[in-house]
Amino acid sequence: MNFDRELDARGLSCPLPILKTKKTLNELASGQVLKVIATDPGSIKDMQAFANQTGNPLLSSTEENKDYIFFLKKK
Amino acid sequence: MENQPKKMAIIATKGTLDMAYPPFILASTAAAMGYEVQIFFTFYGLQLLRKSLRHIKISPLANPAMPMPVPMPVLISSLPGMQAMATKMMKGKIKKKGVASLEELRDLCHEAGVKFIACQMTVDLFDFKKSEFIDNIEFGGAATFLEFAGNTDICLFV
Numbered sequence A: 001m002n003f004d005r006e007l008d009a010r011g012l013s014c015p016l017p018i019l020k021t022k023k024t025l026n027e028l029a030s031g032q033v034l035k036v037i038a039t040d041p042g043s044i045k046d047m048q049a050f051a052n053q054t055g056n057p058l059l060s061s062t063e064e065n066k067d068y069i070f071f072l073k074k075k
Numbered sequence B: 001m002e003n004q005p006k007k008m009a010i011i012a013t014k015g016t017l018d019m020a021y022p023p024f025i026l027a028s029t030a031a032a033m034g035y036e037v038q039i040f041f042t043f044y045g046l047q048l049l050r051k052s053l054r055h056i057k058i059s060p061l062a063n064p065a066m067p068m069p070v071p072m073p074v075l076i077s078s079l080p081g082m083q084a085m086a087t088k089m090m091k092g093k094i095k096k097k098g099v100a101s102l103e104e105l106r107d108l109c110h111e112a113g114v115k116f117i118a119c120q121m122t123v124d125l126f127d128f129k130k131s132e133f134i135d136n137i138e139f140g141g142a143a144t145f146l147e148f149a150g151n152t153d154i155c156l157f158v
Helices: A016-026 A043-054 B017-032 B043-049 B082-096 B102-111 B120-125 B142-149
Strands: A005-009 A033-038 A058-064 A067-073 B007-012 B036-041 B115-119 B138-140 B154-157
Touching: A005 A016, A016 A033, A016 A043, A016 A067, A016 B017, A033 A043, A043 A058, A043 A067, B007 B017, B007 B043, B007 B142, B017 B036, B017 B043, B017 B082, B017 B102, B017 B154, B036 B043, B036 B142, B043 B115, B043 B120, B115 B120, B120 B138, B138 B142
Parallel strands: A005 A033, B007 B036, B007 B154, B036 B115, B115 B138
Antiparallel strands: A033 A067, A058 A067
């Protein structure tokens, strides 16, 4: 998937992946896509909840070799 | 979604390392999710607004749920140096597991616009000086808190 920015949140625990995601999204323009890589297993549910609450669509959520990879589109 | 942002109010009453985390974690995350957030710091919670947070500790005493490397009789936990040791252990674990430091979370709260209110009565009770606290906080009382809390979606006492 194409993306405009990548955020490496590996090794960080709750709530840092979400807080850093929010901060990075703030720097993007509407319609741009952010890729987030995290290792916190809690981030699977948290990222979905964050997307639901903030209205920034979660385009995909996958796991690759213990990395959780998310694509969020800035609303 | 409604135009009016959701709101959350938290009362932080504890000043130990473990109990300092929930208010800052929830407040920073809620702010990131678009909530308007206020934390009212009262009694021992007021310690969390001091400029340095190095004095925030955890004690294994009266805390039987705290995981220890070896089972520890209560009397041993009360020996001098045990609190410092437990705090050092916990801070080491926090760092190793990628959990944010209290200072980092507090800064993130501030950056995200979380409003901090210090309980004026506690400030007076414990003879704190306003200069001991971080900048950008307000001082107020129960009525100040309730005015905001009365219109929140989430209201927590920690």
